[in-house]
Amino acid sequence: MAAGEHALVEESTVPVVSDVADAAAKPYVRPALFLRPRAGDGAPAPAPPGDPGPVLPRGIEAEFMGWAGVPRLWPEWVAKLRRRHEPLWREVGILGGILASTCRVRHHHHERVLLQLAAFWYGATSTFVFPWGEVTLTLEDVATLAGLPLLGDPVRAPVSDSLEKDVAAIEAVRAVMNRSKKKKSSYGAWVKRFVERTPEEEMPPPATGDGGRDGEAHQLVEHGAFLSMWLSLFVLPGPPFDVVRREIIPLAARLARGESVALAPAALATIYHDLSALKRHITSGDKNGPFVISAPIHILQLWVWEHFTQLRPETVGSSTPDDHDMPRAARWREAGKRLSSKDLHAVLMSPKGFEWRPYKNSRFFGLHPGTGGSWVRGQDIATSEALLSFARCLHPCELVGMNCIEQYNPHRVARQLGFDQDIPGTVPRASSGWEKAWETYNIEAKSSAFIFPNHKPGVTVQYAKWWKPYSSACGSAVANAAKIKEGHDLVSPVKRKRN
DSSP: OOTTOEESEEEEEEEEESSGGGTTSOOEEEEEEEESOBOOTTSOOOOOOOOOSOOOOTTOEEEETTOOOOOTTHHHHHHHHHHHHHHHHHHHTOHHHHHHTTSOOOOTTTHHHHHHHHTTEETTTTEEEETTEEEOOOHHHHHHHHOOOSOSBOTTSOOOGGGHHHHHHHHHHHHHHHTSTTOSOBHHHHHHHHHSOOGGGOOOOOOOSOHHHHHHHHHHHHHHHHHHHHIIIIISOOSSTTBOOGGGHHHHHHHHTTOOBOHHHHHHHHHHHHHHHHHHHHHHTOOSSOEEEOSOTHHHHHHHHHHBGGGSOSOOOOOOTTOTTOOGGGGGTTOOOOOOSTTHHHHHHOSTTBOSOTTTTOOTTSOOGGGTTOEEEHHHHHTOHHHHHHHHHHSOEEEEOSSOEEEEOGGGSGGGGTOBBOOBOOOOOOOSOHHHHHHHHSOOGGGEEEEOOOSOOOEEHHHHHHHHHHHHHTHHHHHHHTTOOTTOOSOEEOOOOOO
16 A cells, blocks of 8 residues: 555455354355454454344324425426536536436335334444344435435535625525415426416516626526525425525525535435434334424435335336436336335345345446456546545545534445445544534545455454344344234324425
8 A cells, every 4th residue: 555545445354254144154264345444453342233123113203304206397397407507417416316306206105114214223323223234325325326426515615706696696586486476485386487487477687788698697597596496305305395495595506607516425414314313203202293304315215125125116117218317216216016014124124135236237436347356546536536436435424414414434334335344443423513524525535545346245254243142132023023914004104295
């Protein structure tokens, strides 16, 4: 390793087994690849988590307000602006995310899965803790499924003085909507104003006396309004849930002017934050009204379908063959098979049916699957968005959201990224503000190095032994879960009101 180089991956020849269930099997020794940090030699291993095999009590309710629907005219607006702005969307990395927003992810009948899943969430590590190991929604998942960019500036970066007029122009649209009959900038009215407007309804910015410039200014306002709605509804939802939110507009103005923003870590931070809050709600047993979830939780549902094969709807769509920019969300377009509560808990408790690498043959990052086994370093990473994006998925850091900061621990779920799993090391939290937290994410590309995995991942014998006490404690819970009768709902999702 070159001086000053920070390796994200560690190589070691160690005894390995296929998974934690094979702790008693004869191990085989081979070169293994691990994400850092691993538990240090000679240091006491961190304790595995407790609370084995949680089953939800009756009466726990949740309202998934951040689960995006697709307004009636939204696909038409996307198609209209794509013809004009696709080069910019591609440049700042949001083309896939915008196209994904046209793929409706049906949420009826699926919320009970997410609520039961939340019972396995462990906020201290930002992972789901099962008898067979830890898993989580990773940055790779968010980028691949939702098409959101990993590169760019933080969402909390202030808007530059040069964009203040853009922000004011978009806010003027919102102000006009607030003076309408409905007194709010609702999504349906927002789309309708720009897609079905009449000449009398045109809202150009102040005239400059130059017809060409006026037209460009009007297109910029419409583009900013479009991105404001996309961010509010599909990427960073929050209360109030039925309107374009004012605090999103500066971010939309930045994107409209071609500034790259790292939206994937911000969206993932929100999901982590709400999962931790929901887990606290479940643990408290509070049944006084539904718990409101603001995060873009439809991304988590896509993750469930990709990884838990037994929970997938029978009918799976496919990405539009003539549109290679469409992310994997299109695969689950309109998937809506009703899932029975029978054996749901047992499915989650069993390693059977969990697919660790559903994207192993994907070229989403522009990386060829055949590159496995080779190191990439410094200058190569610095000059390749694909390599830098993948590097961001591999190292522990803080995720900076709009209103939260959450820890990301990929070294605890290394098999999801194609690496072998060892006892994970502890990563201290950043104790300062969001700027310091962002520095942990925004790694220096020129000093980084990693190697692509090229084998089926396993776990070290030490990891299997370390995890065994927790796995054994879940045995009785597995037996109890098998007795769950069909039709016995463990959770009570609340039907979301539609505009």
